[in-house]
Amino acid sequence: KAGVTQTPRYLIKTRGQQVTLSCSPISGHRSVSWYQQTPGQGLQFLFEYFSETQRNKGNFPGRFSGRQFSNSRSEMNVSTLELGDSALYLCASSRERGDSYEQYFGPGTRLTVT
Amino acid sequence: QKEVEQNSGPLSVPEGAIASLNCTYSDRGSQSFFWYRQYSGKSPELIMFIYSNGDKEDGRFTAQLNKASQYVSLLIRDSQPSDSATYLCAVIYNAGGTSYGKLTFGQGTILTVHP
Numbered sequence: 656k657a658g659v660t661q662t663p664r665y666l667i668k669t670r671g672q673q674v675t676l677s678c679s680p681i682s683g684h685r686s687v688s689w690y691q692q693t694p695g696q697g698l699q700f701l702f703e704y705f706s707e708t709q710r711n712k713g714n715f716p717g718r719f720s721g722r723q724f725s726n727s728r729s730e731m732n733v734s735t736l737e738l739g740d741s742a743l744y745l746c747a748s749s750r751e752r753g754d755s756y757e758q759y760f761g762p763g764t765r766l767t768v769t
Numbered sequence: 770q771k772e773v774e775q776n777s778g779p780l781s782v783p784e785g786a787i788a789s790l791n792c793t794y795s796d797r798g799s800q801s802f803f804w805y806r807q808y809s810g811k812s813p814e815l816i817m818f819i820y821s822n823g824d825k826e827d828g829r830f831t832a833q834l835n836k837a838s839q840y841v842s843l844l845i846r847d848s849q850p851s852d853s854a855t856y857l858c859a860v861i862y863n864a865g866g867t868s869y870g871k872l873t874f875g876q877g878t879i880l881t882v883h884p
Contacts, residue, residue: 686869686870688870688871688872697875697876697877698813698857698859698874699874700870700871700873703869703870704870705870710869710870711868711869711870711871713871743812745812745813747870747872749870755818755820756800756801756818756820756861757815758803758815758861758870758872759815760805760812760813760814760815761812762811763812
C-alpha cells in the first residue's frame with residue numbers, strides 16, 4: 656500500500672510570495688493533518704481536514720490555509736511568506752478503527768523563504 | 770495548555786543495551802499515545818502506539834503506559850546503531866471531538882547508540 660505522498664519535496668521562495676503544497680493520503684484514509692516542524696518550535700499542528708471540511712485548527716495566522724478535495728487529497732497554502740515560515744511542512748493521514756487511532760506522516764516539503 | 774514533556778537528551782547507550790525514553794503529559798483526558806522515530810532530514814515514522822494501561826510489545830520495542838501517573842515510556846531492547854535517531858512522543862487528547870487529527874508532540878529525545 657502506498658504511503659503518504661507530498662509535493663514538491665523542496666521549495667525556495669522569497670518574502671511576500673505565496674506557496675501551495677500538496678498531499679495525497681494513504682488510500683482509504685479520509686483525514687489529513689498538516690504540521691510545521693522547526694528546530695526551535697518542534698512539531699506544531701496547523702489544521703486537519705476530513706471529508707472536505709476543516710475540523711480542527713491550530714494557532715497559526717490566517718496566512719496559513721488549506722483545503723481538501725473529494726478524493727481526500729489536500730493542499731496547504733501560505734500567503735505573504737515571511738522568513739520565519741521556513742520549515743519542514745508535514746502532512747499526515749489518519750484512520751480510526753474502534754479504539755485504535757493511527758497517524759502516518761509523508762516525507763514532508765522543505766520550504767526555504769529568502 | 771496541554772503539554773507533553775520528554776526526558777532531555779541526548780541519550781547515549783552502548784550497542785546491545787536497553788534504551789529507555791520517557792514522556793509525561795499534562796491532560797488526564799489524553800486517550801492515545803504514540804512514539805515516532807525521526808532520522809535526521811527525514812519525516813517522523815510511527816513505531817508504536819498505545820491506549821491501554823500496561824505494556825505493549827512489538828519486536829525490540831515496548832511501550833509502557835501509566836495513565837494514573839500520566840507517563841508513557843518506550844524501551845528499546847538490544848539497541849543497534851541504526852536506532853540512533855530522535856524519538857518523539859505524541860498524545861492525542863480525543864481522537865474525535867475537539868481534537869480531530871491533532872497530535873501534540875514533545876520536543877523529542879536524541880538517542881545515540883554507539884558500537
